[in-house]
Amino acid sequence: MPIGPAEIFGIFLLLIIVIIILSKSIKIVKEWERMIVLRLGKYVGIKGPGIVILVPFIDRGLIVDTRIHTIDVPKQEVITKDNVTVRIDAVVYYRVIDPEKAVMKMRDYNYAIAMLGQTTIRDVVGQLELDEILTKRDEINKRIQSIIDEVTEAWGVKVSMVTLKAVELPEGMIRAMAYQAEAERIRRARIIEAEAERSAAQILSEAALTYERHPIALRLRELQTYVDIAKEKNVIIITESISSRTAAEAIASALAIEKVKPSSGGSAKG
Known part of the structure; x- marks a missing residue:
């Protein structure tokens, strides 16, 4: 028996109804979701994740996301x-x-x-x-x-x-805090500078006592200073050595003694 236009329209309409019913009854719940099922407005339970089948036009599903x-x-x-x-x-x-x-x-x-x-x-x-x-x-x-x-x-x-x-x-509070921070930085800088001056004074005092007890060390330090100046300024500095100065002092003393001897002998003859 041939199918007429009316039957074709009826089958097409039936397919549409079936698709609508399936879309209402079959739900896919994702891994991070849960579905609250209400049947005629009454709480039934929690479904998911996965495929959830609902009774068409009777059940209602509410999706809740459980992620942060x-x-x-x-x-x-x-x-x-x-x-x-x-x-x-x-x-x-x-x-x-x-x-x-x-x-x-x-x-x-x-x-x-x-x-x-x-x-x-x-x-x-x-x-x-x-x-x-x-x-x-x-x-x-x-x-x-x-x-x-x-x-x-x-x-x-x-x-x-x-x-x-x-x-x-507030803007006024920001400016006040900036002034306070600047004052604190200045105070700390001055404290550090004063502590450095005190430490330097103590070290110089100890060095002065050491040089006072050891004059040779003072002389060596003087020569080292000359070397540093010569390297920096690219000059040659000539200075007497300790040995030459000692020899000069010995010669001067001997000459003074020789001068004293004739004068003392002449006075004895008279």
Whole structure:
């Protein structure tokens, strides 16, 4: 029996309906996802990963991503304990560890965590002074993370890390801190210079005592200085040696003795 146009249209329509039903009933859940199955609005269970078959038009599947998510907490102004206004920018890292709680107990846990992070940062930073905020960032991050994680645990969400990206200071405070840092650098430089002068004075005092006890060492040092000057200036320096000076002194003494002898002999004859 030949198939007419009506039958062909009916078969085509049936194929379309079958395809629609299959697309509604067969779902593929990825490795990092979990599917919450609701049957006529009632929670049935968690499916996945892999192929999940749903009852068409009765079951509904909600996909939950279990990978780590990041939230850029909106930048906000916070007044510190010592009445300094700073702008805080932070990031929260979290992941869903219980898809059932995340879907059944919280409508939008992403937005809720962002708002919770904003208020927690304001509370924690408001209890600290500016110096503590600038020098104890790691401790502040851990403290904020612990507070947020304690609240989100009931939502099936684990907050793994909170990071303060930036702490912006007023322009006047930045200039004051720059002046303070410059003054501190000058103070340290002067202390180092004074310590160097004291050390040099002590060394020179010890050297003077040594030269006083050993005149030959002083003479050798003098000759070494002449050598250094000659090398630097490319000149020749002529100086008397110790032996020549000693010989000259001996000759002068002998001549003086010879002059004294005739005069003393003449006086004896008279």
